[in-house]
Amino acid sequence: MSRSDAESDSDYSLPDDLPAVRDALVSWYEEDHRPFPWRETDDAYEILVSEVMSQQTQLGRVVEAWEAFLDNWPTPSDLADADRADVVGFWTDHSLGYNNRAKYLHEAAEQVVSEYDGEFPRTPDELQNLMGVGPYTANAVASFAFNDGDAVVDTNVKRVLHRAFDVPDDDAAFEAAASEAMPEGESRVWNNAIMELGGVACEQSPKCDSAGCPWREWCHAYETGDFTAPDVPTQPSFEGSRRQFRGKVISVLKEYDELPLSKLGPRVRVDYAPEGEYGREWLGGLLSDLADDGLVEVEESDSESESETVARLRR
Known part of the structure; x- marks a missing residue:
């Protein structure tokens, strides 16, 4: 590998025979890739x-x-x-x-x-x-x-560039390397191809040989055996999360259209208790989030016996 003048002050360098690197990846992708239906449309x-x-x-x-x-x-x-x-x-x-x-x-x-x-x-x-x-x-x-975009830089692409060309774990470096690697005017096939490489061959546990990685002859990780990857933030668990219960609020209100909190709460979670940890204050927080997002409306409704907070979907 050698550095181009443009990258002389960077901590990585792409291979000299970049056209061969590009052709290898695109050929590998076009020969066989996961047939997601959105890849078949423009x-x-x-x-x-x-x-x-x-x-x-x-x-x-x-x-x-x-x-x-x-x-x-x-x-x-x-x-x-x-x-x-x-x-x-x-x-x-x-x-x-x-x-x-x-x-x-x-x-x-x-x-x-x-x-x-x-x-x-x-x-x-x-x-x-x-x-x-x-x-x-x-x-x-x-x-x-x-077919008029820049180089995509997602988690998969970062992992590929880090391993293959020893690009440092730095967003600016990833952006620069991804842009340099992508052939001009071919963003559609290139971005699909490099994300596919990260999705099926250069996963967290790499499958270099079994997936037929087209970059093995240039890959720094394949040469050295060091397959460390950039740090990836852990996705919070969905089960039991506020995100999950916000979704349940929407589902319940979609079915009932409008409910007072006293009836909405038990339908959102079975351990709902008005004065408990998962009670009116907790439910009110969920509704406040959803109201801020423009998804629900919350208002006081006066009945003959009492005043109660009512939630409904925003139409």
Whole structure:
């Protein structure tokens, strides 16, 4: 390996025969890769849905949810016209992570219809104008829908670059190395390929030979036997989390539409006790979070006998 002038002050260097490195990876990917359905489309809406769903859910589980979502709302216009409570309910029913992502996806569809005449913006910068679409998601959609993105840098890509080319565990270094490695104008196939490499060959427990890694002849880790990887933040457990119970609140309110807290609490968790650890204060915190996300409404309702707090889905 040798350093280019542009990288002379960096702590890594890509191989001299970079064209061969690129060709090897793309050929490996095109010969055989996991057939996720969103890889077979260049529809920006379908790709956005897959990207948002994949943020907290294993890809194997996303397939069924993605197909069902598009059966319900096949176009941005269909999603924009949908009842937001139905979209959030779908998210909860399929255990797709934070419900506000469903809300943002619904709002993004409304923007595409009202602000862009139903046509998705095409560049990463423009895509970030859509609600809930950050730099990573915008770049992924630009890459996979329009072949007009930058190099994707996710956990898998960082692990690959760290092991293969000894890129230090530093975000700026990863960005620079990923950009240098990607062939110009080929973001669609390249980003798919390098993420596939990290997903099936260069996993936490590498499968260099069994997966036929195309970079073995250049790989620093394969040469040295040192397969350490960058630190990855641990994903908090979903079971028993506030995230899980926020989802249960949405599910219950979807079924009953409106409930006083005295009836909502026991339906959210069986050990609900108004004055207990998981009581009115705890439930009120969940509802406050959901209200801040624009998903529920909470108000005092006066009856003949007493005043009680009532929660309902925001439509």
